[in-house]
Amino acid sequence: MVYPKIRRLIAARKKLAQLEQAVASELPRELAGLYERYNFSDVESFLAAVRSAAGGRRSVRGPAKKAAVAPKTKKRRRAKITDAVRARVKKLVKAGKSGSKIAKEVGISLPSVQNIKKAFGLVKGRGSKAKKVRTRRKPAKKRPAKISPAKQAPAMPPTPPPAPAAIAGR
DSSP: OOHHHHHHHHHHHHHHHHHHHHHHHHHHHHHHTHHHHTTOSSHHHHHHHHHHHTTTOSSSSOSOOOOOOOOOOOOOOOOOOOHHHHHHHHHHHHTTOOHHHHHHHHTSOHHHHHHHHHHHTOSOOSSGGGOOOOOOOOOOOOOOOOOOTTTSOOOOOOOOOOOOHHHHTO
16 A cells, blocks of 8 residues: 555655754764864864865865867858859869869869859769660679588488399309
8 A cells, every 4th residue: 555655754754854953953063073083272273184184175176177278270261152263163174173173272162163063064963964874794603502511411321332243143
């Protein structure tokens, strides 16, 4: 049944509250007498000893360390692709330069060069017009299948040769 468990839970919560109250009332007294327990004459000398043992830090974890920051670099500006840039790319493509060389020379990205070339119709697309006609290859020769030794039929012992007729007739 659930009811006895609920009653035990309520009793446990009451006991927990009583324990918390007892700790809250006893803790200040314990802390106040802590310096005498470790044979210090006063609280200030005790605190000085605790600080020196902790390395002068006030918190247990110490101050947070700042992450190393990389030096700030200028943010790269986006290239403006004007009609003059497009005309220059077209001229360089017709001159036979590669896409990456054009991109470096003009100062734009390689995908931008490819887009300009595609817009001018200087690149074959992947559509049906650009497909090459493939010739049919000869079928591969069939190879005998390899059978593992475990799947092979067990070897039969050799049969003895037939006896000569003269010996068999005796």
